[in-house]
Amino acid sequence: MDGGYLTQRSVSRKVSSTGGSVMLHIDSVLKPVEARIRQCRPSFSRHVVDEIEYVLRRGMLREGTCTLRFEDCFRKRTGAQYAYSVSNGTAALHLGLLCCIEPGCRVLVPGFSFIASASAVVHAGGVPVFVDVDPETFLLDIDDAWEKTDESTGAIVPVHLFGNVVPYDGLLELAEEYDLRIVHDAAQALGSTYMGAELGEFSDVSCYSFYPSKIITTGEGGMVTTYSEELGHRVELLKNHGETEKYLHTLLGYNFRGNEVASVLGLDQMTRLDYFLEKRRSIARYYDLAIGNIEGVVPQRVTEGTESCYNYYTVRVDPAMELDRDMIVMDMRNMNIETLVHYPFALTEQPALRKYVTEPCQVAEELAKNVFSIPIHPYLTKREAEQVILALRTVVYRYL
Incomplete structure (x- = not known):
């Protein structure tokens, strides 16, 4: 493959000890690829515009028949008994936790995640334990989770980060020992399976996000799934102001409803x-092989x-190699390849959560x-994936 679009370069070569592949040392100015390679790219069918127009002309914009169809479709796909459309993924977590914890109880949360995994615990009245x-x-x-669980712990929030699933055997053992509720943060894990099963088949509650960077998107949106009729009924009430009939409210809830559009x-x-999913997994297989030689x-x-499901394809630099992650990310961006950091701060480093941090x-x-995360989405072409890898190899070997 012609790599001339990447650099005007002076190259010294060495052969890897594995597979005889060529690694490059670059001592030159990086040159961007011609067209920006995006981290994610939402896409919709052509006919969806006509369907939205129909909804707009009908004038029924709040939850209606389309929402019921969406919930039913999602329920069947995820293996859940009940599914409820909500306004966003954070609302889904908030509702899931409200249904599962008592005020003041301790909730186990991984120290590495998006802040909503912990802020939802606080808003639901719990105390996050990192x-x-x-x-x-x-x-x-899971070993650290055992160390930090006691009789005042009420729930655990396993975050299936970037699509990778927290093993259920250890989770279930801990949950059974301490009678913990399991509230899955599956915001990035739609389509991921564990031992062949969808995530909705295992948990008290699973919470999904439809933000534009997620596996599917509705612009903003989310879903709560459960196998419990009792929990499902409570989610349904809480997301709609606790309303049991028109203007009759049996508990104080929220406006976390979805909508027809x-x-x-x-x-x-x-x-x-x-x-x-097929396209993301295909790209990930290529990345796995190619990055093995970097x-x-x-x-x-x-x-x-x-x-x-490979919501993100995230890698880490080996600290022993003394590579500077931020310099790599900057160089990749300068080469017109959107490279993001998920996440630049652990939850224990977030100022808003400082009062809940007892140890690092x-x-x-x-x-x-x-x-850092490199581009992955269903419309990433083979050539673009190759450009991402060549750019990454070029950048990394500038610093070795």
């Missing part, structure tokens, strides 16, 4: 979910039994210094 993570999978460390988008996205860069390790999560805080 658990460190595994340095290879980036997921909640978002549901039209969601229905369209669900018809394409299998295609989205010294100092290590992909997230997928847990045994997991088939990831050392692995989580180290990961926050070393991880």
